[in-house]
Amino acid sequence: MSEERMFRIPVGPQHPALKEPINFTFIVDGERVVDVKPRIGYNHRGIEKLMESKTYIQGLYLIERICGICSAAHQGCYAQNIEEAAGIEAPPRGVYLRTLIWELERIHSHLLWVGVAYHEIGFDTLFMYVWRDRERVMDILEMISGNRVNYAMNTIGGVRRDVTPEIVDNALKALDYLEERTKYYKKVTEEDDSILARTVNVGILKTEDAKRLCAVGPTARASGLKVDVRRDDPYGAYDELDFDVVVYDTCDLTARVLVRIDEVLESIKMCRQILQNLPSGPVRVKFKRKVPEGESISKVEAPRGEDLHYVKANGTEKPERYKVRAPTLANIPSVCEMLKGGYIADIPIVFAGIDPCIACTDRMLFIDVNTERKWMWTEEELRMYARKWYKKHLKEVVRERWKC
Amino acid sequence: MRLPARFSPELLRHVPRKPATVMYPFVPVEAPEGFRGKHEFDIEKCVGCGLCARDCPSGAIEMVPDERTKGKKRPVIHLDRCLFCAQCEESCPRGAIKLTKVYEMAGYKREEMVVTAP
Numbered sequence: 001m002s003e004e005r006m007f008r009i010p011v012g013p014q015h016p017a018l019k020e021p022i023n024f025t026f027i028v029d030g031e032r033v034v035d036v037k038p039r040i041g042y043n044h045r046g047i048e049k050l051m052e053s054k055t056y057i058q059g060l061y062l063i064e065r066i067c068g069i070c071s072a073a074h075q076g077c078y079a080q081n082i083e084e085a086a087g088i089e090a091p092p093r094g095v096y097l098r099t100l101i102w103e104l105e106r107i108h109s110h111l112l113w114v115g116v117a118y119h120e121i122g123f124d125t126l127f128m129y130v131w132r133d134r135e136r137v138m139d140i141l142e143m144i145s146g147n148r149v150n151y152a153m154n155t156i157g158g159v160r161r162d163v164t165p166e167i168v169d170n171a172l173k174a175l176d177y178l179e180e181r182t183k184y185y186k187k188v189t190e191e192d193d194s195i196l197a198r199t200v201n202v203g204i205l206k207t208e209d210a211k212r213l214c215a216v217g218p219t220a221r222a223s224g225l226k227v228d229v230r231r232d233d234p235y236g237a238y239d240e241l242d243f244d245v246v247v248y249d250t251c252d253l254t255a256r257v258l259v260r261i262d263e264v265l266e267s268i269k270m271c272r273q274i275l276q277n278l279p280s281g282p283v284r285v286k287f288k289r290k291v292p293e294g295e296s297i298s299k300v301e302a303p304r305g306e307d308l309h310y311v312k313a314n315g316t317e318k319p320e321r322y323k324v325r326a327p328t329l330a331n332i333p334s335v336c337e338m339l340k341g342g343y344i345a346d347i348p349i350v351f352a353g354i355d356p357c358i359a360c361t362d363r364m365l366f367i368d369v370n371t372e373r374k375w376m377w378t379e380e381e382l383r384m385y386a387r388k389w390y391k392k393h394l395k396e397v398v399r400e401r402w403k404c
Numbered sequence: 405m406r407l408p409a410r411f412s413p414e415l416l417r418h419v420p421r422k423p424a425t426v427m428y429p430f431v432p433v434e435a436p437e438g439f440r441g442k443h444e445f446d447i448e449k450c451v452g453c454g455l456c457a458r459d460c461p462s463g464a465i466e467m468v469p470d471e472r473t474k475g476k477k478r479p480v481i482h483l484d485r486c487l488f489c490a491q492c493e494e495s496c497p498r499g500a501i502k503l504t505k506v507y508e509m510a511g512y513k514r515e516e517m518v519v520t521a522p
Contacts, residue, residue: 014465061487061489062461128415188411188414
């Protein structure tokens with residue numbers, strides 16, 4: 001393959017809908033992606049530095065706003081971390097409620113992702129159904145915490161609100177409904193031709209590559225790696241709950257969809273266990289505003305993977321250093337590996353595969369290296385291109401993919 | 405048009421159903437109990453301690469002089485800076501600030517977007 005025939009396609013960095021705007025440069029040969037170069041750091045908001053000027057109480061609400069979808073994972077991780085540094089322990093009921101919010105959040109995040117995945121492959125009807133059903137879990141979260149997205153439920157030393165018996169009843173009913181619907185979506189994903197045609201053998205990440213590139217969360221579990229902080233290093237109430245770590249070994253997009261759907265089912269199981277066995281007692285203990293000198297780390301399995309927080313305290317009301325490693329960062333090398341060898345038309349869905357919302361590709365700039373011709377593609381145009389391209393090439397592509 | 409085989413029964417089942425969405429703002433939507441909406445401030449209970457302003461993560465609470473309270477100050481809550489975490493409600497030792505279920509609070513001017521005592 002001569003270099004002249006290759007095109008360079010920079011994607012990004014303007015992705016306003018994305019939490020971490022990223023610039024990807026694709027080297028393409030015709031329709032094939034040959035190489036991918038990521039460049040990150042466009043959305044540096046200075047949250048870690050700002051944390052140093054906020055008290056520990058104020059930090060709770062700042063850390064929650066790192067991510068709109070896994071806000072409880074970040075806030076819970078922060079609260080856990082400061083509790084460890086301050087040497088206080090949340091009461092059992094508080095820990096159970098915190099775990100409940102984590103799991104409800106996982107349900108809503110994974111259903112959101114499954115909807116986005118269907119949307120990316122052009123199956124908009126199913127996308128609407130999934131998002132309609134997701135409203136039920138959002139309603140439970142709103143009932144418990146008072147808000148749909150940024151729950152502000154955790155505090156240092158426990159949780160801020162208790163649940164009433166009516167809320168527990170309502171939540172259990174909504175969980176029954178969600179379980180039934182999720183099982184249906186699993187069946188559709190496993191059997192529907194139009195979904196399988198776009199996901200089977202697309203975006204392959206082999207088990208050894210996943211291990212080498214340190215993939216985390218559902219991305220790693222879809223590649224046959226059994227890694228899950230909830231099982232490997234139990235925190236919260238996870239050591240008292242009965243759950244399975246979902247692992248698929250087909251390493252493609254179908255596995256990534258199914259891992260998430262199965263995790264929703266596991267989360268529903270866990271939520272039921274929590275709601276039915278809530279320990280009695282207070283939900284929080286008092287936090288004395290100051291944290292003695294020292295440092296600590298805390299890990300939480302966010303919906304997208306392992307979330308790591310580090311704090312260095314200096315005996316005052318404010319942290320001296322706070323560091324966050326969000327799961328998407330760990331998955332960026334993996335997504336580059338997945339995209340190599342794929343088609344341009346598969347970029348949106350493979351991007352979406354690691355759940356970074358990178359498929360919200362706002363605009364793409366295409367440059368022909370020979371003629372310096374440039375053209376832009378918006379997210380919508382890329383998606384339409386993908387759908388049109390697949391309409392034309394579906395049969396040959398699927399025949400080639402399903403060969404093995 | 406070819407219908408996806410596995411999906412068609414589900415699709416047909418939804419045809420006679422009503423839409424899942426609500427025609428807001430023509431149909432009012434009630435927020436659930438415990439919703440964190442617009443604040444309610446009671447000057448009778450306020451002691452002017454300023455704990456709400458100290459704990460506010462976004463600096464939305466400003467303390468202004470007022471002769472009616474013990475600390476000679478009262479809070480002015482700027483709704484346009486507020487992120488509705490309800491930390492002020494939690495920090496207030498006298499329960500003077502309460503978050504209500506009101507979520508419609510648009511205004512034409514910044515000065516309108518405040519909650520305080522008259």
